[in-house]
Amino acid sequence: MPSEAVQRLRRFNRTVTQRVGALQEAYLARDRPLGQARLLWEIGPTGAPVSGLRMRLDLDSGYLSRLLRALESDGLVLVRAGADDGRERIAELTPAGRQEWSALDAGSDELAEEILRPLSPTQRQRLITAMDEVQQLLVASMVEVAPRPPADPQARFCIRSYFDELADRFDTGFGPVLSISGRQRAHTPGRTAADRDSALGACRVRSARLRASG
Secondary structure (H helix, E strand, C coil): CCHHHHHHHHHHHHHHHHHCCCCCCCHHHCCCCHHHHHHHHHHCCCCEEHHHHHHHHCCCHHHHHHHHHHHHHCCCEEEEECCCCCCCEEEEECHHHHHHHHHHHHHHHHHHHHHHCCCCHHHHHHHHHHHHHHHHHHHHHHCCCCCCCCCCHHHHHHHHHHHHHHHHHCCCCCCCEECCCCCEECCCCCCCHHHHHHHHHHCCCCCCCCCCCC
């Protein structure tokens, strides 16, 4: 790897972290560091599985647990067992957490406007275009293709994401159900833990969908 490329990438990282306020102890003046703020954002108003949060943010289980405990102690997050699968933990925002999420959302918009405001229209378009390309290339650098057993949390996350995407595409939802003959038959609304477990036993992980938000 050329040394110049490495140094230029490091310089870019330093500029970005400083400009977006990642070095500040209270991110967006919300009395919590960036890690907690990002986790709160990812949980979102609809909640999220803890396993999915760990995969999406690529966080160590212990560190994620500490972040969740900090948000719970502030009265912003509740962690409960999943309705379909008691082994799965679901993180949800409390009413105070939803208010904090809205404040973070508004603060993020203000920060983006602050970055764009000093630039000319041409410069803004150049910046947005360049950022889109950087994001695509960074996501590409994060992709890892590897076999996983059906019960592996990464495999379950990939399959669940795939089914969720199919459900979004069908007006009536998508329910993965295997027939007695082993052929998949679905297109019924709703998904149960039994449905997912049956499909996980018959499917191989072929791809993972990566999401980015801010």
